[in-house]
Amino acid sequence: MTSKEIEKLALAVRKRIIKMAYECNNNVHLGGALSMVDILAVLYGDILCNIGGSYEERDKFILSKGHGALALFATLGEMGIIPEERLHTYLSDGSNLCAHPVMEPEIGIEASNGSLGQGISMAVGIALSAKRKKRDYQVYTIIGNGESDEGLVWEALASASHFQLDNFTLILDDNKFQNDGASETVMYYPNYKERLHAFGFDAAEIDGHNISEICKALRSRHTEKKPKAVVANTIKGYGISFMENDNSWHHNRLTQKNYEQAMRELEESIWR
């Protein structure tokens, strides 16, 4: 996809998120879904190879920050991987499309997530399996800044480097907030890039809403025998003026008024 097409995809995903959030008439994780939309649009629009192919062939994406599931469902919906009628089951009784991903490879969901820190650890295992079995697929995972409080994240990072996984890419969606508020007040990890360097990664820091910066970072080749990390500086709730950096939208319900304003802003893209 061209940058313009990826931008269009990202806009369509944001609209889809707002529609699904409104339609389900329930509390949903909005802020952390919106912060990673541009990263997902680049991954699905430009980076992931053989989507829909056999397990041995296809690149794998694991959403370690499972509470961002709505953005993943919306992206898979816009890509035509999750059928339209399934999207309408979001948060309805018995649906696999709940607040966190439920493993269903047939609709592009590789793993069940929601317990933070576990997805990145599994992603390391998937990448290690490719190395041991001489398979060509790449493995990508997105973790959140709040998620990095989990000790398991750092166990997984150390092992990705130890196993020399140059087929592994970590994207840290650093939107600076977590459930209880700003990470600076809850549990602050300054200097992610330096920390990741120290853990043996090739790390880059980018604007997580700049499509060309994301493309460049994700397209860059791995250094041989080194895993890669991209620290994406993002804005929680990005794209909807009243949600940006307002942590009450971490998990919240859209009123009709909120919905109309959000859709109007997206339609007009006044936020750009």
Add this chain to the structure above:
Amino acid sequence: MEIKKSEIKRWAAMGPRAAFGMGILKLYEEEPDFFVMSADLGSSSGLARFYSKYPESFVNVGIAEQNLIGVAAGLAKDGTPVFATSFAPFISMRAGEQIRMNMGYMHLNIKAVGLGSGLAMNTLGASHFGLEDIAVMRTIPGMTILCPSDGLQIVKCIEASKHYNGPVYIRLSGGSDIIYDDNFNYEIGKSIILKRGNKVALVGAGSVVSQALKAADMLEKQGISCTVVDMHTLKPLDEDTLNSLIEYELIVTIEEHTIIGGLGSAVAEYYACGGKRPRQVMIGINDFYPHPGSYEYLLNECGLTPEKITERVMEVYVGK
């Protein structure tokens, strides 16, 4: 797998962890299509020969049990069986939630092996004892739980669990007694009747079965005829065999595990729902952390020696 008589003696004499390592090596040499993992306890798991011979199929994650199960999940994602090993409390509880997500919720083909469970870690103390692992693992939906009772059964249990496609918790406990001196038919979920009597049924799981057999001999001398059951699979429980024991005067469950949530509880839960049930005595570790010491000392402290088992059964049997 073909098993030689000389191997059976050797496996028993080595103790459970070394027997496990030998079993893994033997199986891999016939079917080299699985991974073995450790969290820096490879040599303590009898796996030294395996990892020096087949490093391509061995993964050591260092002292990081949560990542052990997470990485195992990634390796098992394409259906490959993965044996992930650590000491029982670390794998069952420190990595308990990783087991819940990956082996429970996602039902991946991981065999979590709890080494040195029960009282086997003797002088290392209760930090290393496996007292609660069965209770924790039983609550995971879809989990199969195997407690092999001697060296040969450990090897057979490894083979059967590899051939079973799904999550398994394998619990290795202590001792080096031989219960099976010849090859036998091992099937997950089908317990084995080691001795037939008609008054009291002693039902054990793991290496403590050998104490149950000795207790049965002592009870015979007191005129109490005993059946001894090796309940090597705790989940799914062998209900057919439990049904066949309903007419016994006493069912005695014997386990190297807390009496809360283990074999005794599983058996009691089963009988509780039926119309007719035998009286049950639950012998296990009585909701406390035993002081460290030799294995024999600990069995005695916990009422699990043949003498203590006999005494307890007599008390209830005669008094009833």
